[in-house]
Amino acid sequence: MVKNNSKNKLEGKIGLFPLTNIVIANMIGTGIFTTSGLLMGNLNNPLLMIFLWIVGGTVALLGALCYGRLGSEYPVAGGEYVFLSKLYHPLFGFLTGWVSFIVGFSAPIAAASIGFSEYFTRAFPQIVELNTTQNIFGPWMIKKLLSVSVIVLFTLIHLQGIKRSAKVQNYLTLLKVGLLLALIIFGFSSGKGETSHIFEGASYNFNIGGWKSIGLSMMWIMFAYSGWNASTYIGSEIKKPKKNIVLSLLTGTGMVIIIYLFLNVLYIYAVKPEDMKGVISIGGLAAERLFGTSIERIFSLLLSFALFSAISVFIILGPRIYYAMAKNNHFFKFAAKVNPRTQVPALSILLQGAISVFLIISGTFDQILTFMGFALGIFPILTVLGVFFLKYNKLHVSLIYKSAALLFAIIYSLILILAFMERSLESSIAICTVIVGIPAYYLFLRLRKKNA
Numbered sequence: 001m002v003k004n005n006s007k008n009k010l011e012g013k014i015g016l017f018p019l020t021n022i023v024i025a026n027m028i029g030t031g032i033f034t035t036s037g038l039l040m041g042n043l044n045n046p047l048l049m050i051f052l053w054i055v056g057g058t059v060a061l062l063g064a065l066c067y068g069r070l071g072s073e074y075p076v077a078g079g080e081y082v083f084l085s086k087l088y089h090p091l092f093g094f095l096t097g098w099v100s101f102i103v104g105f106s107a108p109i110a111a112a113s114i115g116f117s118e119y120f121t122r123a124f125p126q127i128v129e130l131n132t133t134q135n136i137f138g139p140w141m142i143k144k145l146l147s148v149s150v151i152v153l154f155t156l157i158h159l160q161g162i163k164r165s166a167k168v169q170n171y172l173t174l175l176k177v178g179l180l181l182a183l184i185i186f187g188f189s190s191g192k193g194e195t196s197h198i199f200e201g202a203s204y205n206f207n208i209g210g211w212k213s214i215g216l217s218m219m220w221i222m223f224a225y226s227g228w229n230a231s232t233y234i235g236s237e238i239k240k241p242k243k244n245i246v247l248s249l250l251t252g253t254g255m256v257i258i259i260y261l262f263l264n265v266l267y268i269y270a271v272k273p274e275d276m277k278g279v280i281s282i283g284g285l286a287a288e289r290l291f292g293t294s295i296e297r298i299f300s301l302l303l304s305f306a307l308f309s310a311i312s313v314f315i316i317l318g319p320r321i322y323y324a325m326a327k328n329n330h331f332f333k334f335a336a337k338v339n340p341r342t343q344v345p346a347l348s349i350l351l352q353g354a355i356s357v358f359l360i361i362s363g364t365f366d367q368i369l370t371f372m373g374f375a376l377g378i379f380p381i382l383t384v385l386g387v388f389f390l391k392y393n394k395l396h397v398s399l400i401y402k403s404a405a406l407l408f409a410i411i412y413s414l415i416l417i418l419a420f421m422e423r424s425l426e427s428s429i430a431i432c433t434v435i436v437g438i439p440a441y442y443l444f445l446r447l448r449k450k451n452a
Contacts, residue, residue, distance in 0.1 A: 023252030029310025031224025037279035057257035068246035075241030078324030098437035105318030119304035215418020319348030
């Protein structure tokens, strides 16, 4: 039976270790390397910033618990698309796939690639200086070319098959986690920072303006934590999915929370709050203050390579959603085609890469980050509430999942409301992206009936 359907069938080949690596790699990406400086500019209070990272981690863990239960119930490729289609209506599944297609994976790939170019040019500033002096390209063009090049590279790698992709992902994730641990351990051991920095900064005013800033900051933090649901997107390719999906989500999310907290405390330890404000390449600045300019360039180079892991894992996961949508005739048929030699949805991978390149060419980092953060927060709320529709053998188990879902939905809804009040333009564009998906759904539905 497997042989007869192998042409368009994904196979269970991924175990717990690479699956947990995919969750960690998907979470540790652009956000933690770029948002802390922006957060400090918004909040101007180190203690409040650390507290918000803890809140964000707690929300992510609640979401991971609920998604783990849903993934065990529906262990197939597609993640939210499958959950919402089965629990609510195919329209909701299509809309989350639609948002994933435009925003959920293509935009993070673009943002991570831009982050790579920022750190890479920090390590090698002569690349920008030489081209500027020679009037060949402006600094912005050099960074965009670097960003596009890395997307092309990893798209080609992941066209070669999931087993090779998983091996590459394992190495990149281990490199990234090892680098961050080294930065944390040697950073605190250097003794060149100041613990007093954490108590500096202005007192925070919790008026309506202050709460709106907290909402926007939390939205950026939740973007940094996004990926806590990663393994549910490739359920069809997981060994023992009912067990491994839950374990990978909770283990991966828990490890990332710990790393994020230590890393943000290190940033504050190394850099005064006033100097952190607005700095995107905050990891490079912290390394400069702790180790000096020469070592800082080495760390910036390594951090730029660390972003490879995030780019890589997004390129793995996104096309599996388009594959699941196309299998249900909710997307273009070519997205469901699996390469018979490599067993990957090759055309979906190429399409995603093309959209990511377009976003890099047409947008800025700040625009992508804000638009993406709001769009990615809409459907997880609806998805976690789906645990209310599942059957449970024991009452206390039911209460655990339902309480986690309710708390997640309340906190995340407040974040989006406050963020909308603070950045209504980017948030409105995200909402419009969802609305445009409604006529698109009925168009595909009409085409499906016509073909039938």
